[in-house]
Amino acid sequence: MKVILLPILLMILGVNLLAQKNNSYEKGRTLYYENGCANCHGTNAEGSGYYPKLANKKKNFLTKKLNNFKNGIATTQKQEIMFTFAKSLSKEDIKNIVSFLVHFKKDDSGQYDVQEDLLGVDF
Ligand code: HEC
Numbered sequence: 631m632k633v634i635l636l637p638i639l640l641m642i643l644g645v646n647l648l649a650q651k652n653n654s655y656e657k658g659r660t661l662y663y664e665n666g667c668a669n670c671h672g673t674n675a676e677g678s679g680y681y682p683k684l685a686n687k688k689k690n691f692l693t694k695k696l697n698n699f700k701n702g703i704a705t706t707q708k709q710e711i712m713f714t715f716a717k718s719l720s721k722e723d724i725k726n727i728v729s730f731l732v733h734f735k736k737d738d739s740g741q742y743d744v745q746e747d748l749l750g751v752d753f
């Protein structure tokens with residue numbers, strides 16, 4: 631009996647963890663677009679010559695950067711642009727946005743026009 635129960639328990643745990651991860655990704659996705667991050671960093675978080683790419687960067691790096699910006703810490707004047715956008719993010723928001731960016735997958739639905747999604751960039 632125990633032998634049968636164990637895989638079932640593990641499966642339920644696995645599904646739960648997966649759902650949690652997806653939930654965080656979805657929340658982060660909404661936050662990313664609602665907070666205007668896409669206007670500078672791109673619909674696909676791809677960045678441009680001026681704004682850094684964010685998609686699929688390391689979790690610790692992104693978390694550290696966002697927490698620094700939130701706390702008014704920058705190493706260049708250019709980074710200070712981020713203070714305004716990071717200030718209103720809660721710890722939970724940062725966790726979710728980072729989850730979205732770390733696991734970023736391109737939207738292939740054709741729903742979005744990504745040709746002119748970056749401010750001031752000529753394609
Ligand atoms: C007005 C344009 C603008 C908006 C909007 C914006 N950012 Fe930024 N972001 C920047 C600039 C400029 C930098 C600093 C680039 C540098 O260091 O050269 C930056 C840096 C970052 C970095 C550090 C990346 C790295 O590689 O150093 C992260 C993470 C980031 N932004 C996340 C976000 C998130 C999340 C949002 C939305 C809440 C957002 N940004 C909104 C312009 C913007």
